[in-house]
Amino acid sequence: MRILNKEKVAGYVFILPFLIGFFAFLALPMALSFGFSFTRYNILESPVWIGLENYVTMLTQDSKFWKVLGVTLYYVVFSVPLRLIMALAVALLLVKNTKLSGLYRALYYLPSIMGSSVAVAILWKRMFASDGVINTLLQSIGIPCEISWLGRSDTAIWVLILLAVWQFGSSMLIFLSGLKQIPVNLYEAAILDGANAVQKFFRITLPMLTPSIFFNLINQLITGFMTFTQSYIITQGGPRDSTRFYAVYMYQNSFTYNKLGYGCAMAWFMILLIGLVTLILFKTQKRWVYYESEG
Numbered sequence: 327m328r329i330l331n332k333e334k335v336a337g338y339v340f341i342l343p344f345l346i347g348f349f350a351f352l353a354l355p356m357a358l359s360f361g362f363s364f365t366r367y368n369i370l371e372s373p374v375w376i377g378l379e380n381y382v383t384m385l386t387q388d389s390k391f392w393k394v395l396g397v398t399l400y401y402v403v404f405s406v407p408l409r410l411i412m413a414l415a416v417a418l419l420l421v422k423n424t425k426l427s428g429l430y431r432a433l434y435y436l437p438s439i440m441g442s443s444v445a446v447a448i449l450w451k452r453m454f455a456s457d458g459v460i461n462t463l464l465q466s467i468g469i470p471c472e473i474s475w476l477g478r479s480d481t482a483i484w485v486l487i488l489l490a491v492w493q494f495g496s497s498m499l500i501f502l503s504g505l506k507q508i509p510v511n512l513y514e515a516a517i518l519d520g521a522n523a524v525q526k527f528f529r530i531t532l533p534m535l536t537p538s539i540f541f542n543l544i545n546q547l548i549t550g551f552m553t554f555t556q557s558y559i560i561t562q563g564g565p566r567d568s569t570r571f572y573a574v575y576m577y578q579n580s581f582t583y584n585k586l587g588y589g590c591a592m593a594w595f596m597i598l599l600i601g602l603v604t605l606i607l608f609k610t611q612k613r614w615v616y617y618e619s620e621g
Contacts, residue, residue, distance in 0.1 A: 363590035373587060380591035390567065390575065391592075398572040401483060402550035405490035410542055413497035414535070420498075421505045431499070438495030447489075447559035451476065454485045476561055479568035486556045486569055497542045504538035505531070536615040544604060551600055572596060 363380055365373035384391050420430055437446075453459045454475040464471040475481045512530050521529065554573040557563060563570030576596070580589030 359590040359593055362587050363594050365587045366585075367587040367590075368584040369586050370584070376587075380588045381595070384588070384591055384595065390570075393567055394570050394572050394575040397483070397568065397570060398551060398553075401487060401490075401553065401571065402547060405487045406543070406546045406550050408487065408491045409494050409546060410497055410539065412491050413494035413542070414501050414539075416494065417498045417501035417505060418531075421502060431502070434498055435495035438493045444555065444559055447555055450485070450489050450556075451560045477565055479565050482561050482565060482569050486553075486560065489556055489560075490550070490553070497546065500538050500542055501535065504535045508534045533616045537617060540607070540611055540615045544607060547603060547607075548600055551596060 362373060364375060364377055366376050366379075367373035416434055420427060420434070455461075456472055456474040456477070458475075460475065461471045461473065473481065475485050508531065512534075513526060516526050516530060552573055553571050554577065557569050557571040557574045558577070561569040563574055572592070573596075576589050576592040579585045579592060
């Protein structure tokens with residue numbers, strides 16, 4: 327019994343740093359933000375209880391809220407599938423082991439580490455400026471181009487989508503792991519049956535990868551809804567709010583307009599939206615996700 331107690335004490339000691347971090351930096355801030363969402367609070371003064379007023383204002387009176395939400399949904403709908411397609415395509419190219427496979431995988435993964443940094447955002451902004459690298463390259467091959475990619479509503483959002491697609495490294499590694507788990511005998515049987523490369527991909531590779539696709543889809547959807555740095559640094563939400571993402575507008579309400587209570591309400595609305603989307607995906611996964619253990 328004494329040994330068992332010592333083991334319990336040792337276990338609690340080892341998990342204590344996690345518990346302190348969880349309650350101090352996650353659970354407590356979330357509880358406070360939920361409480362603040364029902365108040366009028368500007369940080370400098372004590373919060374004033376106003377009930378559901380922030381939520382009513384957000385849903386019925388703030389026209390910019392729906393504009394921002396629509397821009398964010400547009401970004402997520404296009405950036406997430408394109409990123410997953412890019413990640414899968416590169417994973418299929420790197421699945422075979424060669425002497426330089428490790429180097430190639432590291433190089434392709436690098437953008438995922440650097441992609442959300444301020445430095446990369448500034449570099450991306452300069453690349454797509456009217457006198458940037460992109461226009462210079464187009465002019466060098468005979469295409470006269472002086473477009474201000476970030477100054478037009480129809481192109482600025484796609485600059486940010488391209489940056490998101492460029493950050494496919496983490497999804498690529500998960501797809502690589504999934505590809506290596508597919509039994510080789512399935513491909514051997516398909517070859518004996520006369521299947522070509524396209525048939526093998528759609529009949530074997532893609533169905534067997536659906537668990538990895540599902541996992542990547544959930545992660546990338548959450549990441550897409552929370553995108554902040556790209557919009558805030560590259561476009562500042564312009565032109566005409568065409569790239570003002572939800573997280574940017576939430577930050578501006580909280581710390582620029584000094585409406586922290588309203589910003590907290592926006593945060594909890596986004597949590598509910600992400601939770602709803604995730605729930606729908608989990609409820610529908612039995613229709614398109616194949617788990618080998620379940621037959």
